[in-house]
Amino acid sequence: MSQKKTDIATLPKQKTSPLNDPRIRGVIFQALVAILLIWFGWTVFQNTLHNMESRGITTGFAFLDNPAGFGILMTLIEYDETHTYGRTFIVGLLNTLLVAGLGVIFATVLGFVMGIARLSQNWLIAKIATVYVETLRNIPLLLQIFFWYFAILQPLPGPRKSLDAAGVLFVNNRGIYVPEPIPGDGFGFVLIAFFIGIIATIAISRWASKRQEETGQQFPTFTAGLGCILGLPLIMFLIMGAPLTWGIPALKGFNFKGGIQIVPELIALLFALSTYTAAFIAEIVRSGILAVSHGQTEAAESLGIKRSVTLRLVVIPQAMRVIIPPLTSQYLNLVKNSSLATAIGYPDIVSVFMGTTLNQTGQAVEIVAMTMAVYLAISLTLSVIMNWYNKAMSLKER
Amino acid sequence: MGVYQEKPALAPPNSTTGPIAWVRLNLVSTPLNTVMTLIAIYALWQLLPPILNWAIFDANFAGDDAAACSTSSGACWVFVKTRLGFFTYGFYEEAERWRVDVSFLLLALVIVPQFFNNFPYKAWIGLAGLTVMPIVTGILLLGGVFGLPAVETHTWGGLMLTLVLSFVGIVAALPIGVVLALGRRSEMPMIRMVCVTFIEIWRGVPLISVLFMASVMLPLFLPEGWTFEKLLRALIGITLFQSAYMAEVIRGGLQAIPKGQFEAASALGLGYWRSMSLIILPQALKLVIPGIVNTFIALFKDTTLVLIIGLLDILATVQATIVDPAWRGVSTEGYIFAAFCFWVFCFGMSRYSQALERKLHTGHKR
Numbered sequence: 001m002s003q004k005k006t007d008i009a010t011l012p013k014q015k016t017s018p019l020n021d022p023r024i025r026g027v028i029f030q031a032l033v034a035i036l037l038i039w040f041g042w043t044v045f046q047n048t049l050h051n052m053e054s055r056g057i058t059t060g061f062a063f064l065d066n067p068a069g070f071g072i073l074m075t076l077i078e079y080d081e082t083h084t085y086g087r088t089f090i091v092g093l094l095n096t097l098l099v100a101g102l103g104v105i106f107a108t109v110l111g112f113v114m115g116i117a118r119l120s121q122n123w124l125i126a127k128i129a130t131v132y133v134e135t136l137r138n139i140p141l142l143l144q145i146f147f148w149y150f151a152i153l154q155p156l157p158g159p160r161k162s163l164d165a166a167g168v169l170f171v172n173n174r175g176i177y178v179p180e181p182i183p184g185d186g187f188g189f190v191l192i193a194f195f196i197g198i199i200a201t202i203a204i205s206r207w208a209s210k211r212q213e214e215t216g217q218q219f220p221t222f223t224a225g226l227g228c229i230l231g232l233p234l235i236m237f238l239i240m241g242a243p244l245t246w247g248i249p250a251l252k253g254f255n256f257k258g259g260i261q262i263v264p265e266l267i268a269l270l271f272a273l274s275t276y277t278a279a280f281i282a283e284i285v286r287s288g289i290l291a292v293s294h295g296q297t298e299a300a301e302s303l304g305i306k307r308s309v310t311l312r313l314v315v316i317p318q319a320m321r322v323i324i325p326p327l328t329s330q331y332l333n334l335v336k337n338s339s340l341a342t343a344i345g346y347p348d349i350v351s352v353f354m355g356t357t358l359n360q361t362g363q364a365v366e367i368v369a370m371t372m373a374v375y376l377a378i379s380l381t382l383s384v385i386m387n388w389y390n391k392a393m394s395l396k397e398r
Numbered sequence: 399m400g401v402y403q404e405k406p407a408l409a410p411p412n413s414t415t416g417p418i419a420w421v422r423l424n425l426v427s428t429p430l431n432t433v434m435t436l437i438a439i440y441a442l443w444q445l446l447p448p449i450l451n452w453a454i455f456d457a458n459f460a461g462d463d464a465a466a467c468s469t470s471s472g473a474c475w476v477f478v479k480t481r482l483g484f485f486t487y488g489f490y491e492e493a494e495r496w497r498v499d500v501s502f503l504l505l506a507l508v509i510v511p512q513f514f515n516n517f518p519y520k521a522w523i524g525l526a527g528l529t530v531m532p533i534v535t536g537i538l539l540l541g542g543v544f545g546l547p548a549v550e551t552h553t554w555g556g557l558m559l560t561l562v563l564s565f566v567g568i569v570a571a572l573p574i575g576v577v578l579a580l581g582r583r584s585e586m587p588m589i590r591m592v593c594v595t596f597i598e599i600w601r602g603v604p605l606i607s608v609l610f611m612a613s614v615m616l617p618l619f620l621p622e623g624w625t626f627e628k629l630l631r632a633l634i635g636i637t638l639f640q641s642a643y644m645a646e647v648i649r650g651g652l653q654a655i656p657k658g659q660f661e662a663a664s665a666l667g668l669g670y671w672r673s674m675s676l677i678i679l680p681q682a683l684k685l686v687i688p689g690i691v692n693t694f695i696a697l698f699k700d701t702t703l704v705l706i707i708g709l710l711d712i713l714a715t716v717q718a719t720i721v722d723p724a725w726r727g728v729s730t731e732g733y734i735f736a737a738f739c740f741w742v743f744c745f746g747m748s749r750y751s752q753a754l755e756r757k758l759h760t761g762h763k764r
């Protein structure tokens with residue numbers, strides 16, 4: 001053995017090219033890629049500067065302070081033609097957040113209902129849910145938005161012939177008019193009572209779970225919480241003498257005055273977004289529930305746990321672990337899909353800022369970068385929240 | 399001495415077999431179920447007859463102009479019938495439409511064998527569909543060589559444009575996606591960082607803004623004098639966007655390959671590229687075929703967005719014809735036709751990918 005070792009030691013050292021050393025090759029390769037990327041970026045940068053100069057476009061964000069001079073169909077904050085381009089960015093952003101936020105809520109509720117309906121023992125209900133899912137998710141979202149907007153909402157009668165419900169809710173081709181709640185004096189106290197109710201509920205649920213852990217006694221947290229959140233404001237509302245009036249929409253001339261107008265663009269977009277995403281969420285919910293092994297249900301049954309309690313305490317918590325990651329990506333899809341608003345003229349950020357503002361100012365690079373940054377920021381925020389929730393729900397192995 | 403005689407088994411009680419038992423079990427098993435069944439039947443009774451009357455019994459099929467539709471209250475399918483050529487080919491010159499037909503036929507010849515289990519040379523046909531066929535159809539559709547008159551891309555439209563966009567998008571995104579997926583799992587920090595940034599940026603923004611960028615900003619990025627056609631710009635945008643999604647799908651496949659495979663390849667003395675191309679990728683890509691098909695379905699639906707930058711895909715052709723004042727109120731018919739086209743393709747593909755998933759689920763189950 002020792003003989004062999006000396007043999008190897010005395011052999012003339014074989015020369016290997018340093019190019020064959022994976023570490024050195026890695027460094028060289030990375031350096032090449034870096035140089036290529038920098039060159040590419042520099043060329044693009046130079047071209048852009050040159051092209052913008054020859055088209056007479058000034059770079060920079062100074063244009064944001066210039067007056068915009070165009071109106072926007074629907075704004076959540078005060079806005080008119082005299083406001084700046086910077087304000088159009090905020091208006092568009094808020095409209096995007098509105099439709100995305102409402103869309104996430106509606107899609108989740110409808111998706112969970114449809115997903116559970118697909119697993120229903122009732123054959124008819126299960127089949128209806130299947131048809132719903134298979135139809136909606138195989139048709140492009142843009143087509144669905146067009147359908148609701150151009151084929152359903154546009155042919156509705158005009159304001160003078162609008163369909164009404166009980167004389168307070170009106171539907172016509174300019175949207176839906178609903179009564180507007182106008183808070184009177186002392187309505188602030190009702191809101192304060194509402195927040196106190198929420199805090200009290202959190203405190204009660206903490207105390208109840210602590211007590212259950214120590215003594216095993218249960219407490220009707222849900223009923224108590226509901227009482228706090230709804231009851232406290234209601235009592236305060238009555239004490240203050242019902243400080244709330246309703247602004248009923250009424251036909252004045254050619255249009256409705258008073259009340260809240262929900263524009264058809266928002267309705268079509270929200271409806272299409274929610275129903276389309278709900279079809280995907282339904283599939284996620286279904287597969288999540290199916291992923292919980294049947295043994296879990298049987299074990300719960302053999303322990304004598306009621307069916308409804310089994311679903312709430314055994315099946316759903318485990319299914320949620322499977323459901324949450326794909327659900328997150330559906331939420332992100334919904335936010336990104338809300339940019340289709342531009343096709344029917346709902347004033348979201350793409351339509352207002354990347355559309356009208358870009359056309360008027362020509363500041364393509366800045367505007368596209370700002371818009372993309374908004375979507376990236378929303379995506380990252382949502383991912384962080386859902387990852388945190390996922391971690392909280394995930395299996396705690398000891 | 400009595401001899402044991404086997405008596406025939408009793409038939410199961412009536413209440414557990416047959417249609418009555420089925421109804422009892424599936425429709426009226428509990429009071430709640432009964433109520434839900436009744437509600438569902440009532441809703442269907444209210445909805446289905448008017449829809450069927452409109453779409454089939456009262457609909458107009460005969461004739462070839464708007465006047466034919468004024469006879470009854472139902473749907474006006476005559477409209478779809480007369481515009482079918484436009485919905486399929488867009489403004490592609492009538493005399494040259496056979497070239498599109500041949501391309502459709504080639505596509506069908508490549509795709510149909512994939513649905514059969516034991517079709518001879520199935521894999522080779524599929525491979526040819528991804529490599530040779532795009533070139534052949536490209537020459538056929540564009541023309542300008544071999545005596546075929548050139549057809550400008552701005553005349554392309556309808557179903558043909560939708561298929562071109564989605565097919566080119568997927569074929570071009572596949573190799574880029576493979577490179578990005580490998581890069582994301584690379585041991586070189588620089589490469590990994592570049593790939594992760596690329597993938598996450600494209601996945602974080604909506605396709606619409608990518609298309610806007612391709613149509614507004616791409617001309618700014620290029621040296622002066624370089625111009626692309628609108629179709630090519632849209633294709634570049636779609637391909638970059640799609641390659642990021644493709645990379646994530648392929649990464650899933652790479653992660654599913656056991657570490658032993660990588661180690662075995664190294665032990666055999668294979669370098670990085672050879673171990674990847676001979677050992678890892680063939681297994682990983684086979685695993686993610688359902689995922690690729692699902693990405694394709696998403697892309698197929700997303701191609702409708704090109705109408706926003708002014709390309710005439712099938713939805714845009716419908717959108718352009720329903721405003722024709724000669725035909726009043728045919729928007730529903732037009733949308734239903736377009737929806738049906740998309741539904742047939744997407745539903746077919748999703749069924750295919752589900753079947754494939756079940757088939758592929760045998761070997762790698764652990």
